[in-house]
Amino acid sequence: LVSNEWKKDPTIVKVKDVEIGGDRLVVAAGPCAVEDEEQVLTVAKAAKRAGAKLLRGGALKPRTSPYSFQGLGERGLEILRKVGDQVGLPVVSEIMDTRQIDMFKKYADMLQIGARNGQNFDLLxxxxxxxxxxxxxxxxxxxxxxxxxxxxxxxxxxxGNVVLCERGIRTFEKATRFTMDIGGMIAAKLQTHLPICADPSHPAGKRELVHSLALAAVAAGADMLLIEVHPNPEKALSDSEQQLTPDSFELLMNRIRALANVL
Ligand code: PEP
Ligand code: MN
Known part of the structure; x- marks a missing residue:
């Protein structure tokens, strides 16, 4: 069903009034993790001003270490919903378990299934x-x-409302956190009618690499970008080294506009 031999026309995924997979690039931005309302509001306003069309943020965080910040849970989703409505951005957030479906229906506009659950077949x-x-x-x-x-x-x-997201794969390379597989992303795009998103933040692992990876993905034909932005990245409770400041995000959006039509 995902093959473009089965369905010839490109799928356009609608998240409220945002259309992903049309001829315009859609950018989702927001913090790695929801920390408090003020943090999300600051980022959401900056993201909206710079041209983002979706607000991202993790309320449930799949952390490598059980001692790391695990997210605010339902309170985090409440904050996302409130801020999203206030600023006028639909909300995307990661679901970790089948038991959370009703909770996400209540607060989110789009479910994110994370890399660690990429083959959690019950969740899918x-x-x-x-x-x-x-x-x-x-x-x-x-x-x-x-x-x-x-x-x-x-x-x-x-x-059929599915967007595929390339976020880097595990390889031997240590210069980046994960290896962003642009070739694989293009190979997927050639085989499917579904829109493709690129997340340059997680493969980068470092702020300095995020702009270039984002621009590379846009040049390669991504339909959407997912970017981590935090009002004060050094103080972030997760992924502090890769999150962009609002100013850097605005600069990135201007650089993206030089390459592509942004929704
Ligand atoms: C995220 O986007 O917050 C995240 C945890 O991503 P991934 O599942 O790609 O690691
Ligand atoms: Mn993250």
Whole structure:
């Protein structure tokens, strides 16, 4: 079902009034993790002003260490909903478990399935059944075929509102946090009618690399970008080294506009 031999016309995924997969690039921005209302509001206003169309933020964080900040949980989703409505940006946030579907229906406009759940087949089935738009990240160690088959689970449940997100894969290379697979992203785009997103923040791991990776993904034909932005990245409770300041995000948006039509 994900193949463009099965469905020839490109799929346009609607998240409220935002259309992903048309001829204009859609940018989602926001903090790695929701920390408090003021933090999210500051970023959301800056993101909106710079031209972002979706607000991202993690309320439930899949952290490598159980001692790291795990997210605010439902309170984080409440903050996202409130700020999203206030600023006028639909909200995308990561769901970690099938038991959270009702909670996400209440607060979010788009479900994010993270890299660590890229092959959590029960979660994929439930997200498919929910009918909500889904941003499906590529699993850390998944091939393009495995990533597309993960999306197939969603479509098989009758949910065609799926955006695929390349976020870097695990390789031997240590100069970056993950290896952003632009070639794999293009290979996926050539095989599917689904829109493709690129997340340059997680493969970069360092702020200095985010602009170039974002621009590379846009040049390669990404339909959407997912960018981490924090009002004070040094103080962030997660991913502090890769989050952009609002000023740097605005500069990036201007650089992107020189390359592509932004929604
Ligand atoms: C995120 O976007 O906040 C995130 C945890 O990403 P990933 O699943 O790609 O690591
Ligand atoms: Mn993050």
């Amino acid at each position: 089935k439930e997200a498919g059944k929910s009918g909500m738009p889904v941003l499906l990240k590529r699993g850390l160690g998944n091939t393009v075929d495995e990533w597309l088959l993960a999306a197939e689970y969603l479509l098989l449940e009758g949910n």
